[in-house]
Amino acid sequence: MQDTFHGVIAFALLAGLLVIGSVLRNRIHLFRNMLIPSSIIGGLIGFSLLSLGWIPGYQSSDFTALTFHFFTLSFMSLCLTGTSRQASLSGGSIMRGGMWLTIIWTISLGLQGVLGYLVILGYDAMTGAGVSEWLGAIVTHGFTQGPGQALTYGGLWEGEYGIEHAAQVGLIFASVGFLVAFAVGVPMAKRFINSGLNANKASQLDDNFRSGFYPADDSPVAGRMVSHPASLDSLAYHLGLLAVAYVITHIWLVFMQGVVAGAEPGGINLDVLFSHNLFFLHGLGVCVLMRLIIDRLGMSHRIDDESLKRITGSSVDFMVVGTLMSIQFSVLYALLAPIVLVAISVTVATLIICLFIGRLSGKLGHERALTSFGCCCGSTGSGLLLLRMMDADFSTSVPKELAFFNLAIILSTFHILFIFAPLVPSLGGWGYFAVFGGTALLFVAVIPLMLFWRPSTSAGTVATKGVTS
Template identity: 85%
Template sequence: MAFALLAGLLVVGSVLRNRFSLLRNMLIPSSIIGGLIGFILLSLGWIPGYQSSDFASLTFHFFTLSFMSLCLTGTSREASLSGGSIMRGGMWLTIIWTISLGLQGVIGYLVIRGYDAITGSGVSEWLGAIVTHGFTQGPGQALTYGGLWESEYGIEHAAQVGLIFASVGFLVAFAIGVPMAKRFISRGHNANKASRLDENFRSGFYPAQNPPETGRMISHPASLDSLAYHLGLLAIAYVITHVWLVFMQGVVVGAEPGGINLSVLFSHNLFFLHGLGVCVLMRLVIDRVGLSHRVDDESLKRITGSAVDFMVVGTLMSIQFSVLYALLAPIVLVVVSVTLATFIICLFIGRLSGKLGHERALTSFGCCCGSTGTGLLLLRMMDADFSTTVPKELAFFNLAIIITTFHILFIFAPLVPSLGGWSYLAIFGGTALFFLAMIPLMLIRRPFSSGVAAKGSAS
């Protein structure tokens, strides 16, 4: 029934966008409209028997499915022609995200310290620091680290505040990201010209005459429907990932080299990360044995897009209003400060990245305010059929950020309240500064002709 509520609210959101000119002109995704309606209904108690926590697990699995299906999707010829090196583009996204992770934490910490100094309120500065796990990482990580801070170090409401930041981050991502995408498209900055601001784009529906067709049948319906077949491929990847995690949990139990608890790396909370690796290997095997004709990439793209829509609705319906109301002023100050800094970083560095720089700027802003799924949803506005290399860059980026932020996510983040203010600022701020210093190196390595093109594009 929780899934049925999510699906029904998506339809309600799509109808409302189609019917009301204000929603059409603002280009608000149907998932945001449906999610906000669900949040309001839950807050008013108008969905008897359900509360926000009932939608958390669905949100987690749709986020996981969106990227596992993306990694199972092959690289089309069009994609290979439109964006250059997937690894290089993914490194630009990785640098932006890593800078954001450190910078947001520092800003959140300092804003709450300043708020306490002015008002004498005594709000824990760590409630500001957790903004980076809510914005840059998303609801799952915010709840994970917030729960640890709350249970181990007594930081009251850390988990709930983390979830609030994650939820508000989604709203911020679309409140600013949608107008940004609209501006880029209207100025012709999008490489995928299939994405344009026509009436179909605004209304959210295609006309009855000559609507676009997508996907092809792989399995004969007398045996197995093609959609069920592709869902089955993802299910196999899910089972393999689960078995792998259970096996490794038994192998590393009690192992803590250098004080690092290895069991955390193989927790089911990181299911999506291991699932990405499984799907990349599955696709590699499928292509190597000559069975790529047995997988329809367009069908997998539709699964990716659908999972993103469900994830956004579920996240917004996970917001709990009571804590938000109690800490409204400091939360607003942190959100405004972090949003402004993130927007500047994403726009500036994204446009330096060369071809597809506008797509990367928009996608990075979505990732650094909501989650990777939010970045995908914003990207879909400029790259409707995922024909550029940016979706694949996102897959690489999800693996690369584990390396660039390993010291934060797996060593320091769980221990943040025990670090002390100066140590925290040195670790998180130092990480942001280190990767900021890598930008000139990325520009030096780029060929001169690409630099010229990038300047022309940025102008």
């Protein structure tokens, strides 16, 4: 049985580092004031220990698979979650607010990739280093999308097109993105609050928020029991629902791999599109369909959305720790200069986009700008955590707009996520600019239309299927 413990202990290390990170966040004054998430503290400790060789028998590659699967679980549980509660502080139509968030994210996805490509191109021209431009392009999958997509697409670029270190560099960018989201986002949130720019005036950075723990007599209740524990524990029940979706997705991919084997219509390698590396995309679709069927059958009372949100949040925490521990120090050291240049350029551009378009979005514009910055540098989870600083009890309509956004971005970037992203190195430079840059420009052109769109008030009260993890 000893051979079975390697992966289990790797998971235990992630969990233990989360606990250590939470204790340090609670005890160290600097960490409390900086509001650094426990997952980042734990992940940085794990990365340091692995880099120094102080975890015998383990290396960064041992945590890559765990990172991928926790990312997949976070997305699938996100899409299995139902309608969030109504907001009391509205910024107008939920759909219109969600479209503003979608526009920012979609522009960021295209612009970050093009900017990363151009920075590496310029770096090579000045230094003659010969770094692949695609290592700059993958920044958008690390920043705007997160570690799961960076690992997914980076792995495909390595395996299918020989782009060396693409997955590792993607993970590095994802890690830097999380750090940037909080290093820039937290001071920005504090500035908005101190200037009175937040709509929810009840929001404040209280002691619970800073310490990372609730007191014994004031801890919130999260979730309700759906199944009777004498039959099945409710948490096991919800994990079982996700397990069903996981199995269905696996069967679907295996079936389609047999159907499309060797098929390349229009030069598109369909084997890549149905690879298990894209499990999260197909799993997302499966979970959306499962939720629709459950709701149609009137069985939504058999799912506790708060329990699913806790699974999503826990998966994100594990994913962040795993992402940082999956970084190979040798790759980071060898490519440090171009990585830093790309990260700085992308951060500045993303911040400008979020602040400018957020301001144009009208009421709750500051909340949208902050949330978008978190989403475009980390994940939906980091965007929501930053939003919580300005809207502690989620009484504005922005969390519900974020629910709409989670599904809208799939439609706005469907051609990139499902078709072009896995095939990026085969596009060539101009083809890449046409797809990613063209998408960004198209949504820039949508902004004037949004300024004149004034939907009826009732549109904002329509229940939107989605999640707020």
